[in-house]
Amino acid sequence: MPIYEYACTSCRHEFELLRPMGRVNEPADCPECDGRALRQLSVFASFSTGSDGQMSAVSGGGGGCCGGGCGGGACGTGM
Numbered sequence: 001m002p003i004y005e006y007a008c009t010s011c012r013h014e015f016e017l018l019r020p021m022g023r024v025n026e027p028a029d030c031p032e033c034d035g036r037a038l039r040q041l042s043v044f045a046s047f048s049t050g051s052d053g054q055m056s057a058v059s060g061g062g063g064g065c066c067g068g069g070c071g072g073g074a075c076g077t078g079m
């Protein structure tokens, strides 16, 4: 199951959740305030930098040989 990022609409808490692909667009429950959290749009198989400057590897969707760990260099995504 792929991991998706969700952000609470009430307290803005962000968290990751394992969900079946068929339910990805359904709102999730915020673990902090039990409010409603909506899925964050993020780029698959690449590094995403959060608003706090923390870098986290986002692997999912599939296709990449290393999950984006090589930064697209060793993978030969270009030529």
Ligand SMILES: [Zn+2]
Binding pocket: 008, 009, 010, 011, 012, 013, 030, 031, 032, 033, 034, 035, 036
């Ligand atoms: Zn919340």
